[in-house]
Amino acid sequence: MCGIVGYVGAxxxxxxxxxxxxxxxxxxxxxAGIAVFENGEIKTxxxxxxxxxxxxxxxxxxxxxGHCGIGHTRWATHGEPSDINSHPHGNANVTIxxxxxxxNYKKIKEFLEKKxxxxxxxxxxxxxxxxxxxxxxxxxxxxxxxVLDEVEGSYALGIMFRDYPNRIYAxxxxxxxxxxxxxxxxxxxSDVPAVLKYTKKYxxxxxDEIAVLDSGRVEFFDDHGAPIKKQLxxxxxxxxxxxxGNYPHYMIKEIHDQPTAIRTTITPRITDGMxxxxxxGMTYDRLRDYNNIxxxxxxxxxxxxxxxxxxxxxxxxxxxxxxVASEFRYRDPILTDKDxxxxxxxxxxxxxxxxxxxxxxxxxxxxxxxxxVKGSSIARESDMVIYTHAGPEISVAxxxxxxxxxxxxxLIAFALAYANDKMTAEExxxxxxxxxxxxxxxxxxxxxxxxxxxxxxQLVNAENLLYIGRGLDYALSMEGSLKLKEISYxxxxxxAAGELKHGTISLVTDEMPVIAVATQRDLxxxxxxxxxxxxxxxxxxxLVTHDSKEVDNDVADCKIGxxxxxxxxxxxxxVVPLQLIAYYTSVLRGNDVDKPxxxxxxxxxx
Ligand code: F6R
Numbered sequence: 001m002c003g004i005v006g007y008v009g010a011x012x013x014x015x016x017x018x019x020x021x022x023x024x025x026x027x028x029x030x031x032a033g034i035a036v037f038e039n040g041e042i043k044t045x046x047x048x049x050x051x052x053x054x055x056x057x058x059x060x061x062x063x064x065x066g067h068c069g070i071g072h073t074r075w076a077t078h079g080e081p082s083d084i085n086s087h088p089h090g091n092a093n094v095t096i097x098x099x100x101x102x103x104n105y106k107k108i109k110e111f112l113e114k115k116x117x118x119x120x121x122x123x124x125x126x127x128x129x130x131x132x133x134x135x136x137x138x139x140x141x142x143x144x145x146x147v148l149d150e151v152e153g154s155y156a157l158g159i160m161f162r163d164y165p166n167r168i169y170a171x172x173x174x175x176x177x178x179x180x181x182x183x184x185x186x187x188x189x190s191d192v193p194a195v196l197k198y199t200k201k202y203x204x205x206x207x208d209e210i211a212v213l214d215s216g217r218v219e220f221f222d223d224h225g226a227p228i229k230k231q232l233x234x235x236x237x238x239x240x241x242x243x244x245g246n247y248p249h250y251m252i253k254e255i256h257d258q259p260t261a262i263r264t265t266i267t268p269r270i271t272d273g274m275x276x277x278x279x280x281g282m283t284y285d286r287l288r289d290y291n292n293i294x295x296x297x298x299x300x301x302x303x304x305x306x307x308x309x310x311x312x313x314x315x316x317x318x319x320x321x322x323x324v325a326s327e328f329r330y331r332d333p334i335l336t337d338k339d340x341x342x343x344x345x346x347x348x349x350x351x352x353x354x355x356x357x358x359x360x361x362x363x364x365x366x367x368x369x370x371x372x373v374k375g376s377s378i379a380r381e382s383d384m385v386i387y388t389h390a391g392p393e394i395s396v397a398x399x400x401x402x403x404x405x406x407x408x409x410x411l412i413a414f415a416l417a418y419a420n421d422k423m424t425a426e427e428x429x430x431x432x433x434x435x436x437x438x439x440x441x442x443x444x445x446x447x448x449x450x451x452x453x454x455x456x457x458q459l460v461n462a463e464n465l466l467y468i469g470r471g472l473d474y475a476l477s478m479e480g481s482l483k484l485k486e487i488s489y490x491x492x493x494x495x496a497a498g499e500l501k502h503g504t505i506s507l508v509t510d511e512m513p514v515i516a517v518a519t520q521r522d523l524x525x526x527x528x529x530x531x532x533x534x535x536x537x538x539x540x541x542x543l544v545t546h547d548s549k550e551v552d553n554d555v556a557d558c559k560i561g562x563x564x565x566x567x568x569x570x571x572x573x574x575v576v577p578l579q580l581i582a583y584y585t586s587v588l589r590g591n592d593v594d595k596p597x598x599x600x601x602x603x604x605x606x
Contacts, residue, residue: 001600002087002099003027003073004177005194006158006168009185009215014064017071020187020194021051023242026250026394027190028600029073030081035088035095036069037165042095046072046086067215068166070158070188072097075600078105079122089121090129093162094136098125099190100154100175101605108150124153132159140169141210141225148173148208148223154351154604158188168213172205175604176349176376179203179211179218181232186213191373191602192235193242193392200235204375233375242392249593251395251487255579256446258403259439262572264389265404266411266435273429275415281384282368282412287419290340293320294365296328296356297344298603300398300482301405304370305344306475307571308409314568315423315431316416325352326606328359335363342412343369346393346401347602348376355606357382370408372401386412395594396601397487399579402479406572410435434566438573441563445576449584451560452577455515455542456584458558459484462513465492466534467578468500469517470527476571477517480578487586487596497530510538515581518545519562519570531555542581544574 003024007016017034032054033046043064047054051073058064072087078101079085087097102108105124108131113119117130128151136143140161154174161169170177170188180187182199188211189195192202205211208223209230220228247253269276277283293312295305302324309320323333325343329352335341341360345353348371357378360367369382372390379385388404414431417423423431459465465484467477474496481494495504497516508514514534518527524545532555535541540557547561560577562570586593 001027001075001602001604003029003190003194004070004097004099004156004158004188006070006170006188006213007185008068008166008168008213009182010067011185012065013067013069014058016198017069018051018055019197020189021071021073023194023196024073024190025051025595026396026601027073027075028396028595029075031074031083031086032072033086033088034064034069034071035160036064036066037160038064038066040165042090042092042160042162044088044095046083046088048081048083048086068160068168070095070097070160070168077101077605078124085121085123087125089123089126091133094129094132095160096125096129096132097158098128099156099604102128102151102155103153104151128155128157136161138163140164141212141221144169144171144210145223145225156190166215170205170211170213171208173207174351174354174377177205179205179213181218184216186215186218188213193394196235196239196242200238202233202235203230204233236374237391242394249395251397251399251583251593254393254395254400255576255583257391257400258576259442261390261400261404262407262439266407269411270432270436273432274418274425275411275428275432277386277411277415280386282415284415284419287416289338290318290366291336291338293318294328294333294335294339294341294360295320295322295344296325296341296360297353298325298350300402300479301344301346303475303479303482304402304405304409305342306478307406307472308413310472310475311409311413311568312416315413316420317422318416318420325350325356328356335360335365337364339365341365341367343367343378343382344405345369345378346372346390346398348373348378349602349604350378351604351606354378354381370405372404396596396599397483397582402575403572407435407438410569431566431568434569437565438569441565441573442576444563445573449580451558452580453584455558455560455581456588458540459490459513459581459585460588462490462511464507464512465490466504466508466512466514467492467494467517468497468514468527468530468534470497470523471520472571473517473519473523473527473574476574476578477515479575480515480517480582483579483582484585486599487582487591487593488589489591489597490585497527500530501533505533505537508534508537508539510540513540513542515542515544515578516556517574518543519574520567524549528555544577
């Protein structure tokens with residue numbers, strides 16, 4: 001989604017804005033722009049396309065020179081990607097960048113048109129810029145507050161007023177924004193990686209708080225305009241962690257980050273070989289309290305919840321319902337104070353997941369979030385939070401965040417099973433030790449990517465693909481299928497293997513490759529029967545299963561073998577070849593792996 005940056009200080013600000021914007025490219029965007037105070041005037045440069053297109057424009061028109069400015073990468077919502085619709089928006093008096101959606105922009109626009117304002121763009125943002133101009137009487141904070149009283153929706157705003165050169169005003173509601181500080185310089189950004197080149201120190205802006213940035217000073221005001229003190233935070237990762245290093249893409253780097261990410265996430269949550277979630281409020285007493293569990297999330301994070309459901313239900317015997325957040329919000333779910341709602345989110349800012357959390361709280365359920373970004377909205381608003389420690393995930397296609405979400409679900413499942421007397425301490429210790437062994441197994445799998453590269457070479461020209469599996473393998477293949485389609489643009493679906501012959505098998509021909517996942521030994525023979533059915537209809541079959549399984553040629557064209565671990569934990573290792581197949585297929589198709597078309601990393605609008 002849109003990215004916001006801002007800088008005030010001694011450095012040449014265009015350079016800082018471009019550098020910071022480039023660090024937000026991963027969020028997804030289709031145009032970029034900046035506004036800079038140049039000789040006391042606000043000057044704007046913007047362009048449809050990539051940051052490189054903006055730079056090309058600067059090369060021909062001349063670079064804006066100054067020490068205070070705001071910048072933006074836009075992911076179009078209202079109006080097509082174009083120079084005119086790109087941010088910043090405003091006029092000589094007030095100029096803004098905006099992330100979010102102004103829901104009542106039509107009403108505001110009508111009000112402003114009656115006052116004689118003429119609109120250039122199709123954006124909702126321009127209405128906010130013009131409303132600021134309309135209400136401005138010399139006091140920026142009072143003006144911002146008056147405007148915020150009128151607008152409905154979500155926003156993170158960076159604002160510059162001509163009357164206050166070398167000053168940035170910032171405010172947010174339901175869209176992320178941080179304020180970072182260095183020596184005599186200050187920044188705003190949608191995300192910490194945007195400023196790591198300059199500083200690790202930052203503040204989290206809360207709902208409707210206003211920040212005023214000057215080179216030497218940052219001040220904060222609450223929603224009544226009273227000055228407030230805020231806690232200064234220090235990022236626990238550096239610029240290196242947000243870099244590709246020697247890898248050609250972030251996605252492959254992040255796939256390789258997975259063993260470390262799991263260790264960093266689970267080690268502090270294991271005491272004497274047993275899961276220990278007390279630090280986040282999940283005491284064993286509390287774990288005995290719940291009648292039902294709901295897992296609510298979007299996309300890949302929801303897929304982690306599907307694995308969590310199988311594991312929790314199997315070993316803890318507590319009913320788990322998994323919902324897509326955008327459905328959960330509107331389906332009037334039945335919740336009680338005996339229910340636990342688990343929200344899963346890498347970014348912690350996904351709009352639908354955040355609203356689902358608020359709905360769960362209004363209905364009296366306990367809420368627990370599994371979140372990667374520290375201090376994000378979902379983490380801050382939920383009753384309990386378990387932070388995953390994946391570090392920054394830059395590739396739009398999520399890999400390591402999914403992996404650590406899985407590892408947290410295993411810890412929760414083991415703890416629930418033990419707390420509810422469904423598992424002995426001995427069994428709990430054994431499974432926890434197996435979980436601790438997963439990172440080493442992934443390291444082994446990553447040493448020999450050749451099979452996955454070969455499979456990718458066989459899939460590269462496919463137009464359609466099926467993933468099949470049963471039980472945990474079905475839950476996992478949903479993630480495999482999403483990974484492939486989002487970065488290779490090959491249409492793919494995931495099916496419960498036993499469901500194929502109820503309709504979908506009619507699509508299977510020699511032009512429909514099938515990736516079958518069969519890691520659950522109790523279901524192996526049944527899945528293999530389904531695999532034979534698709535093979536008999538001409539499909540090219542890839543079988544992902546245990547190393548130890550002998551696979552005949554009449555079953556599969558290619559086998560990807562996995563080391564042995566408890567079947568319950570197989571999704572953690574089996575997902576790795578699925579990630580690699582998606583990655584190499586995308587590379588072979590010449591796609592922009594880390595920034596797939598039309599996608600945004602952090603979906604902060606509904
Ligand atoms: C796919 C992917 C998305 C996200 C989804 C939720 O690779 O990354 O499906 O999982 O948009 O995002 P978060 O986890 O930030 O809530």
